[in-house]
Amino acid sequence: MKGTWWLARRQQRGLILALLILLVACAAWTVWQRAAMTGALPTTHPACKGWNGCDDPALRAVVERYTGPITALAIISTVFPALIGMFWGAPLLAREWENGTYRLTLSQEAGPLRLLAGRLGLAALCTAAGAAVLAALVAWWWAPIANTLTGPYWYDAAIFNGTGPASVTCALFGLAAGTLAGLLTRRTLPAMAATLAAVAVPRLILQAVRPLWIAPQLRTSPGMTPKQLIGSAWSSGHWGYLTPSGGRADIMNCPDSGAELLRCMNSHGYTGRFYQAYPSSDFWPLQTIEAGIYLVLALALTALVIRRLRPPTATPAPAHHDTPVAATAV
Amino acid sequence: MNETNCAALRTDALGRAFGRTWALRACDLEIPAGSVVLLAGPNGAGKSTLLHLAAGLLTPTTGHAQVLGRTPGTRDARARTALVAQDKPLHPGLTVAEQLRAGRELNSRWDQNAALAVLRTADIPPGTRVGRLSPGLRTRVALATALGRRPDLLLLDEPLADLDPPARHQVLGLLMADNAERGTTIVFSSHILHEAEQICDQVVLLRQGRVRLAGPAQPLCTAHTAVTGRTDRAGHLPAALTALPVVESSITGRQFTALVRGPVPPEEPWLTRVPSLEELLLAHLHPTATTDSAAAPATGRDAA
Numbered sequence: 001m002k003g004t005w006w007l008a009r010r011q012q013r014g015l016i017l018a019l020l021i022l023l024v025a026c027a028a029w030t031v032w033q034r035a036a037m038t039g040a041l042p043t044t045h046p047a048c049k050g051w052n053g054c055d056d057p058a059l060r061a062v063v064e065r066y067t068g069p070i071t072a073l074a075i076i077s078t079v080f081p082a083l084i085g086m087f088w089g090a091p092l093l094a095r096e097w098e099n100g101t102y103r104l105t106l107s108q109e110a111g112p113l114r115l116l117a118g119r120l121g122l123a124a125l126c127t128a129a130g131a132a133v134l135a136a137l138v139a140w141w142w143a144p145i146a147n148t149l150t151g152p153y154w155y156d157a158a159i160f161n162g163t164g165p166a167s168v169t170c171a172l173f174g175l176a177a178g179t180l181a182g183l184l185t186r187r188t189l190p191a192m193a194a195t196l197a198a199v200a201v202p203r204l205i206l207q208a209v210r211p212l213w214i215a216p217q218l219r220t221s222p223g224m225t226p227k228q229l230i231g232s233a234w235s236s237g238h239w240g241y242l243t244p245s246g247g248r249a250d251i252m253n254c255p256d257s258g259a260e261l262l263r264c265m266n267s268h269g270y271t272g273r274f275y276q277a278y279p280s281s282d283f284w285p286l287q288t289i290e291a292g293i294y295l296v297l298a299l300a301l302t303a304l305v306i307r308r309l310r311p312p313t314a315t316p317a318p319a320h321h322d323t324p325v326a327a328t329a330v
Numbered sequence: 331m332n333e334t335n336c337a338a339l340r341t342d343a344l345g346r347a348f349g350r351t352w353a354l355r356a357c358d359l360e361i362p363a364g365s366v367v368l369l370a371g372p373n374g375a376g377k378s379t380l381l382h383l384a385a386g387l388l389t390p391t392t393g394h395a396q397v398l399g400r401t402p403g404t405r406d407a408r409a410r411t412a413l414v415a416q417d418k419p420l421h422p423g424l425t426v427a428e429q430l431r432a433g434r435e436l437n438s439r440w441d442q443n444a445a446l447a448v449l450r451t452a453d454i455p456p457g458t459r460v461g462r463l464s465p466g467l468r469t470r471v472a473l474a475t476a477l478g479r480r481p482d483l484l485l486l487d488e489p490l491a492d493l494d495p496p497a498r499h500q501v502l503g504l505l506m507a508d509n510a511e512r513g514t515t516i517v518f519s520s521h522i523l524h525e526a527e528q529i530c531d532q533v534v535l536l537r538q539g540r541v542r543l544a545g546p547a548q549p550l551c552t553a554h555t556a557v558t559g560r561t562d563r564a565g566h567l568p569a570a571l572t573a574l575p576v577v578e579s580s581i582t583g584r585q586f587t588a589l590v591r592g593p594v595p596p597e598e599p600w601l602t603r604v605p606s607l608e609e610l611l612l613a614h615l616h617p618t619a620t621t622d623s624a625a626a627p628a629t630g631r632d633a634a
Contacts (some may be wrong), residue, residue, distance in 0.1 A: 003435030010428060011421070100419040107385050108436040109409040109479070115436070311403040312384060 002112050004118030012122055015088055020131050027135055031074060034141045037185045038068045041144060049147055050231035063151040070142050070152055074162030077134035081167070081174030082125050082199040089178020090191035092123060093228055093305075097186035112309040113216065120302070123175055131171035139163045147232030155234040157207055164287040169294035174199045176301035183305055202297070206290055211236055213289050217279055222264060222272040230279040239275035248274065336399035338363040338483050339384055343393030346379050354539045357393070359473055361517065361532060363482070366509055368526045368547075369519040371536035377519040378416060380536070383487045384517070385413035390434065397483050405619040408587050411437065412481035416488045418472040422461030429460050433475045444508075445478030451500045465492035473501065477508060484508070486518035488527050490525065504634035527607040535614055543614055548605050552608055557588045559600035570598055578613040579622055589613035 009016075042058040096102040106112050144161060145151045152159050161167060177198040181191040216236040219228045240251040254264035278286075337360045346356040350625040354376035361367055369377045377540065379477075382388040383395050386403020419431055426449070434440040452470050454463070460471060469492050476484060484505075492499045506529050508514045520526040533550060543550065554577070561584050562568050571579070571588060579588035595626035605613070610618055613619060 006435045007432050011431075016616070099422060100415065100417045101421055103382075103385070103387055103413060103415040104419045104421075104475070107387060107408060108433075109438060110436040111404070113403055123510050162426075183416070184396065216630055311405075311408075312401050313404060 005122070006115045007115070008118040008122040008264075011119070012088075012126070015123075016126055016238060019126055021134060023130060023133050026073060028133060030137045030141050033066070033069055034144075037062060037141075038144050040065070045248070048149065050229060052148070052231065055149075056073050060149055063145050066145060067151050068258030070138070070145075071156075073134075073141060074138045074152070076136050077131070077162035077167055078158055078203075079117070080131055080134055081203075082196055083174075084130070084171050084197035085178035085181075085193040085199050088123055088127065089175040091184045091188045092179045092182055093118060094182030094186055094188045094191045098188060098323075099288050102103055106309075106311075107287040113181035113306065113313055116306065116309055120179060120305070122171060123179075126172045127175045131168040134223055135163045135167045153232060153234070155210075155278070160210075160283070160286075161203065161207070164283070164291070166287050166290035169291045169298060170199075170203070173202075173298040173301070175296040176298040180301045180305050183308055200224040202294075206293065210290075211272055211278070214278070214282060216276040216278055218274060220274045222288045225272075227273060227275065228249040230277055233277035234280075234282070236276040236278065239272035239273070241268065242274055244271050245268055250320050255330060286298055336363070336394065336629040337361055337396070339352060339395070339397055340367070341380075341383075341393065341395045344380075344383060344390050344395050346383060346388055347377075347391045349367045350534060352391075352459055354383070354536075354541050355392070359534060359541065361515065361534075363515050365515055365532045366505070366508070366530045367515075367517040367532040367534060368523075368525065368613065369517055369534050369536065370521075370526075371519075371542075372615055374538075375464035376539040377536055378405065378487055379539075379543050381413060381415075381487050381517065382521065383486055384483070385411060387413070389505050391562050396616035402422075409437070410482040412476035412479045413482075413485040414469075414472045414476045414487065414489060416491075418465075418468045418492070420475070420609055421473055423457070424460050426454055426460060426463075427456035429471060429475060430456075430478060433478045434576075437479045439480045440464065440478055442478065442481050444480060447476040448474035448477055448504060466494065469493060470497075470501070471485070473504070475487070477504070480512070482512075482513050482514060484516045484518075488517055488520060490520050490522045498525055505529065523608045527548040527611075532606065535611060537615070544609075550602050551607055551610055553592065554605050554613075555590045555592070555594050556601050556605040556609060557586075557590055557594055557600050559586060559598070560584055561586050567605075568598075570595065575620070577617060578616045579602065 038271045040062045042056055042062075046057055048054045048056055061315045096105055105115055108115070138159070142152060142163070147153050154160065161170075174195065178191065178195040181194040181198065182188065187193065216238075217233070220242060241249040241253065243249055249268065249270060253268060254261055254270075333487045338361060344357040346353050357376075357380065361385050369380065371377050383390060385396055386401075386407060389403075395402055397407050397411050402411070405543050421432065424432065424496065426625055430442065430445050433445065434442065443598070447532060448470055452467055454467050454470065460468070463471060469489060472476040475490065476486075489501060493501060505516055505518075509516055517618045518526070531547055532545065533543065534541060536629075542553060557571065559568065559571070562580055565581065565584065567576075567579060567581070567586055567588070571586070571590070573595075574594060575591040579586055589605055596599060
């Protein structure tokens with residue numbers, strides 16, 4: 001393995017350097033900005049979590065000041081899998097066909113699979129490390145104002161996709177998708193376009209179906225007792241009135257509040273109010289599910305790459321000649 | 331299979347199609363270990379396809395190939411076979427020294443001195459990036475990475491194409507030395523027949539994807555006759571000649587020259603001699619040459 005490892009390091013040192021520059025720049029900016037942010041936070045703020053937290057103007061000013069920059073970093077972390085797939089995965093094998101060097105590379109004694117192990121192994125290591133650093137930076141910067149007032153919440157697309165284990169396995173999926181696209185198209189540019197689509201589509205789908213994986217909490221308040229504060233929970237968008245039979249009625253049936261509401265509820269015979277929400281602790285089961293999906297996708301695509309690159313293994317019988325082959329163009 | 335007796339390259343009904351086009355078909359060859367084989371043929375004849383099949387970079391559509399008794403592309407075959415493709419592929423970002431290092435890292439039989447011996451035939455600074463080399467120097471670095479692997483079967487696609495005459499002489503010398511010292515089987519394609527014929531002892535002629543001629547060079551030459559004589563009164567080839575299996579002929583003024591398979595009747599008033607290999611190949615490569623494969627004197631299998 002030392003042999004292919006050397007070549008992998010030599011051929012990817014430019015990419016590794018570029019990744020290091022990106023990570024150092026993001027880390028420096030985060031350290032600087034986060035220090036300024038925590039310095040400006042009022043001392044009262046730990047008690048102010050959630051939408052309904054205390055409306056401290058000093059706290060609100062800090063949250064509003066830093067929501068944009070934190071979201072920007074989280075977006076960098078969110079698009080990282082696509083960047084890795086396009087600029088690291090797509091050329092990883094496609095360049096061999098563009099240069100014609102696949103003839104040299106694949107015919108060496110080490111062979112296609114050991115070369116792939118070194119090359120893709122190093123790329124995967126760098127990808128996982130880079131994604132983990134970015135995810136950690138986002139989480140670390142966000143933590144002091146996490147789920148506070150109008151700031152970024154755990155279920156916001158940028159925060160959820162830019163932090164946690166799913167962002168790491170998604171980056172590995174992006175790398176595998178780019179590598180396979182490069183092997184299939186044998187051209188870097190079309191492979192980059194295919195990779196962008198291959199990463200964006202599952203991300204958008206998972207974003208859309210996220211609330212479907214687990215059931216939300218049902219929070220009820222009988223009669224006119226005040227509703228439980230939503231806090232940092234993620235509203236499912238379903239709320240309304242409870243009927244005596246235990247059924248639910250549409251929120252639009254009565255006006256929002258006050259004496260009108262009481263009269264209306266009484267006239268309909270509603271016994272109370274309800275809403276459904278995901279508590280912030282649901283971040284972890286949802287992250288685990290998505291991390292697993294991306295990991296399975298990454299492994300499946302890698303298996304396809306291996307299958308397509310695999311050389312013949314033994315002296316075949318004459319009838320055994322239609323095995324898939326890496327190179328078909330002379 | 332006995333290691334010393336097995337053929338360096340053996341093909342049985344080997345064929346390869348790209349889509350509906352057959353690049354190579356019904357190819358039966360047996361190339362003995364230790365030979366130097368010239369692979370001749372016009373562009374698109376299937377030479378590169380045959381070399382890629384032997385290197386395991388293509389799988390056959392029909393039939394099968396064996397190199398050194400092994401399936402091309404398997405680890406054993408890869409360890410003992412080296413290919414230098416036509417465009418002399420090298421990693422453009424590596425320096426010459428790093429390209430050799432890659433050869434060492436990826437091949438257990440690597441011999442740095444053998445590789446350096448090739449580089450010493452020209453002034454190649456080891457720190458130069460491979461992508462910046464001239465075509466001639468690039469050929470030498472590609473050959474160095476192949477010879478450094480100490481292959482038993484060396485497959486070279488147009489190794490002489492980018493070299494000036496003195497460099498061709500040097501490179502042919504290196505190849506001959508490797509063949510003499512280590513018994514390396516060398517299969518190379520070339521259009522530079524005049525120089526190639528000086529080092530080959532076997533020849534395979536491909537045309538339109540089929541083997542037209544194959545076997546040891548000298549017997550192939552003696553199996554043909556180069557004929558010179560006078561045309562008939564109408565300025566055509568004499569009837570006695572057209573009755574023979576003429577491969578190719580031409581008429582200049584009242585004189586004809588022709589290449590004929592087999593002997594010619596001694597009573598005819600013609601000048602006859604054994605053709606050189608270059609004459610033989612040029613005649614068979616001529617667009618008007620009769621290429622009826624049934625008339626071919628021998629397949630590689632029979633002749634070898």
